[in-house]
Amino acid sequence: MIGARDLGVALGGERVLDGVSLSVDAGELVGLVGPNGAGKTTLVRALNGTLDPGAGERELDGDRVAGLSRRAVARRVATVPQEATFSFEFTVEAAVEMGRTPYVSRFGRTDRDDADAVRAAMERAGVAGFADRSVTTLSGGERQRVLFARALAQETPALLLDEPTASLDINHQVRTLRLVRDAVEGGGADGAGKAALAAIHDLNLAARFCDRLILLADGRVRAEGDPEAVLGDPALAEAFGVRVALNRDPAVGSPLVTALEDGEGDRTTAGVDARGAERASGDEEDGGGGERDGDRDDGGDDDGDGGGDNEDGDDGDGNGDDAGTRVEADRGGGGDTDAGGDGGSDRADRRSDR
Amino acid sequence: MRVWRRAGWYSAALAAVLAAVVTVSAGIGPVSIPARTVLSVLANAVAVPVGVDAGTADAARAGVTSLAGGVSVRYVHPFAFPVSDVERTIVMRVRLPRILLGALVGTALAAAGTVMQGFFRNPMADPSIVGVSSGAAVGAVFAIVSPLALPFGLGLQGAAFAGALAAGFGVYLIATRDGRTPVATLLLAGVAVQTLLGAAVSFLLLRSGESMRRIVYWLMGHLDGASWGDVTGLALVVPVLVVVLFAYARDLNVLLLGESDAGALGVNVARSKRGLLAVSSVLTAAAVAVSGVIGFVGLVVPHALRLVVGPDHRILLPTSALAGGSFLVAADTLARSGAAEVPVGIVTAAAGAPFFLYLLRTREVYEL
Numbered sequence: 001m002i003g004a005r006d007l008g009v010a011l012g013g014e015r016v017l018d019g020v021s022l023s024v025d026a027g028e029l030v031g032l033v034g035p036n037g038a039g040k041t042t043l044v045r046a047l048n049g050t051l052d053p054g055a056g057e058r059e060l061d062g063d064r065v066a067g068l069s070r071r072a073v074a075r076r077v078a079t080v081p082q083e084a085t086f087s088f089e090f091t092v093e094a095a096v097e098m099g100r101t102p103y104v105s106r107f108g109r110t111d112r113d114d115a116d117a118v119r120a121a122m123e124r125a126g127v128a129g130f131a132d133r134s135v136t137t138l139s140g141g142e143r144q145r146v147l148f149a150r151a152l153a154q155e156t157p158a159l160l161l162d163e164p165t166a167s168l169d170i171n172h173q174v175r176t177l178r179l180v181r182d183a184v185e186g187g188g189a190d191g192a193g194k195a196a197l198a199a200i201h202d203l204n205l206a207a208r209f210c211d212r213l214i215l216l217a218d219g220r221v222r223a224e225g226d227p228e229a230v231l232g233d234p235a236l237a238e239a240f241g242v243r244v245a246l247n248r249d250p251a252v253g254s255p256l257v258t259a260l261e262d263g264e265g266d267r268t269t270a271g272v273d274a275r276g277a278e279r280a281s282g283d284e285e286d287g288g289g290g291e292r293d294g295d296r297d298d299g300g301d302d303d304g305d306g307g308g309d310n311e312d313g314d315d316g317d318g319n320g321d322d323a324g325t326r327v328e329a330d331r332g333g334g335g336d337t338d339a340g341g342d343g344g345s346d347r348a349d350r351r352s353d354r
Numbered sequence: 355m356r357v358w359r360r361a362g363w364y365s366a367a368l369a370a371v372l373a374a375v376v377t378v379s380a381g382i383g384p385v386s387i388p389a390r391t392v393l394s395v396l397a398n399a400v401a402v403p404v405g406v407d408a409g410t411a412d413a414a415r416a417g418v419t420s421l422a423g424g425v426s427v428r429y430v431h432p433f434a435f436p437v438s439d440v441e442r443t444i445v446m447r448v449r450l451p452r453i454l455l456g457a458l459v460g461t462a463l464a465a466a467g468t469v470m471q472g473f474f475r476n477p478m479a480d481p482s483i484v485g486v487s488s489g490a491a492v493g494a495v496f497a498i499v500s501p502l503a504l505p506f507g508l509g510l511q512g513a514a515f516a517g518a519l520a521a522g523f524g525v526y527l528i529a530t531r532d533g534r535t536p537v538a539t540l541l542l543a544g545v546a547v548q549t550l551l552g553a554a555v556s557f558l559l560l561r562s563g564e565s566m567r568r569i570v571y572w573l574m575g576h577l578d579g580a581s582w583g584d585v586t587g588l589a590l591v592v593p594v595l596v597v598v599l600f601a602y603a604r605d606l607n608v609l610l611l612g613e614s615d616a617g618a619l620g621v622n623v624a625r626s627k628r629g630l631l632a633v634s635s636v637l638t639a640a641a642v643a644v645s646g647v648i649g650f651v652g653l654v655v656p657h658a659l660r661l662v663v664g665p666d667h668r669i670l671l672p673t674s675a676l677a678g679g680s681f682l683v684a685a686d687t688l689a690r691s692g693a694a695e696v697p698v699g700i701v702t703a704a705a706g707a708p709f710f711l712y713l714l715r716t717r718e719v720y721e722l
Contacts, residue, residue: 050617074620088665098608102620106601109358
């Protein structure tokens with residue numbers, strides 16, 4: 001349904017995507033994960049045709065994208081952006097109706113089909129209740145649902161989502177991905193399941209809702225497969241430049257990955273390891289950490305006395321690259337004596353929440 | 355559906371307002387003429403073509419217009435209300451050309467301004483944002499001060515029109531790189547070119563000697579001296595181009611979401627941008643060439659209408675265009691009915707700027 005072969009994109013002389021191949025079938029939700037700057041957004045834009053890749057083939061619904069007009073592409077794939085600039089006062093219905101753009105000719109009026117598609121999309125996304133409100137008055141979660149309704153109104157067999165949950169609270173993250181899941185599993189007006197590829201920042205959310213994951217780093221596919229396999233793949237730790245612990249979420253049973261700071265979860269520093277493991281498996285405390293982390297200040301940690309600890313942390317893991325080093329430097333004070341226990345676990349909360 | 359119905363009703367209402375403003379304006383002046391008489395004059399002027407004579411028709415006969423090649427068209431005037439010749443002359447020869455020119459220029463500027471504000475997603479955008487008006491000014495001033503006859507038989511208006519298009523196209527070329535024209539670059543290039551052309555106008559002004567007065571008058575924007583020729587010229591161009599812009603109304607709505615969203619919704623962003631920019635620039639150039647730089651119509655009218663009808667360009671564009679016509683006719687009526695006539699550009703700025711400030715204070719200035 002969504003397919004790419006050997007996709008290569010260079011922006012400003014820099015290779016952003018390099019030999020990316022993937023395929024997503026109808027009825028399948030595939031998560032695209034990877035560190036910042038991995039090329040996830042670029043890949044989404046290349047697949048929805050708003051960016052011309054320099055190399056490779058793209059396919060949507062059995063047709064080569066290169067041979068399709070913009071309108072034809074937009075009838076095959078809809079894109080849910082991370083956020084929309086909704087600072088003008090369109091009503092929710094008008095915003096959703098924009099999804100019908102690829103079906104309406106210049107002077108053409110929207111017809112009954114369009115109206116039906118818009119209504120059905122609004123109902124499925126749960127925005128029909130405030131169809132006449134201005135989009136400027138909506139909360140972040142409501143806006144995201146409006147954008148999703150717009151994509152549904154496009155009535156495409158394929159769906160691309162670019163970090164749809166990045167700016168949402170945990171409740172709306174789950175609700176949004178549930179909507180995607182439902183669209184993928186059918187049950188829509190047309191009854192057919194969509195093929196969906198979603199760039200998702202949060203590894204645990206991705207693992208929980210997706211059928212498969214694709215790990216993208218430095219513009220290449222580094223790992224691919226079912227969520228547990230990808231999260232357990234050494235390539236993941238390498239891609240993010242951080243060591244991770246893989247557990248199982250006790251509440252929902254999905255894989256749960258926790259980024260470890262240096263010294264945490266590390267056999268050589270047993271005390272911290274115990275705390276880290278305990279924290280990593282405690283789901284409800286995870287949520288609590290998310291609530292609390294707002295007022296916590298990073299700056300306090302790296303003041304002054306981190307130097308000594310940093311050294312033994314450094315050889316703990318084999319990460320030679322920049323990101324790894326930066327992370328280690330940041331948490332220099334972590335293993336420190338007096339407030340050490342508290343500080344260490346708080347930070348663990350914060351990391352896993354991200 | 356609902357959108358089109360709303361667009362239709364609002365447009366019909368504003369068309370009625372425009373007709374009323376035109377009628378009232380035609381009665382106002384040194385000689386006051388009742389609206390009833392104005393309507394009689396207008397009705398009498400209605401001519402229905404009834405036949406075509408080939409060969410040597412008597413061209414001097416009343417109700418016959420000769421075309422090229424000895425072909426002439428016969429007209430019948432269905433109405434013959436009793437009106438005096440003086441009133442007929444005042445309305446038809448003196449006031450109506452100016453009023454209709456005002457309506458067309460106002461329509462063009464407001465439509466172009468609406469498009470530019472949407473296109474640039476910037477509430478401060480106006481029709482001359484890509485340097486079109488500055489280009490027209492240079493062309494016009496050059497035509498006035500140049501001791502040489504202009505090439506290709508360009509008159510003042512031709513020179514202004516050519517200057518406007520050259521400036522607009524120049525800005526577009528400067529801002530385009532690798533086939534992409536980022537809106538922000540276009541905006542900045544427009545500002546830079548406007549500044550440069552402003553310097554050129556100032557320089558020419560210094561050297562203009564006794565034609566300075568004429569130049570300043572042109573630059574301020576004016577509708578006096580309007581001829582039926584000007585009206586016919588604009589009447590052929592403006593409605594067509596406004597309709598073309600209207601065809602892009604949905605694209606313009608979607609472009610408000612940002613270019614990458616618009617692309618994902620099936621809009622050919624590069625092509626739509628080129629089309630919108632070209633058409634609104636030609637529209638502005640045509641208006642500015644005959645009337646000089648009349649400010650604030652293209653800035654304020656779209657804002658005011660957006661408050662009333664909302665941001666949907668399928669409604670906003672036609673209503674803005676009609677309201678722009680009414681606004682400029684009203685402003686020009688004010689400009690010519692004072693003790694001493696002032697350029698209409700002064701009136702629109704004097705009325706428009708406070709209104710804009712009022713909007714600024716009472717409304718959150720939403721980024722479009």
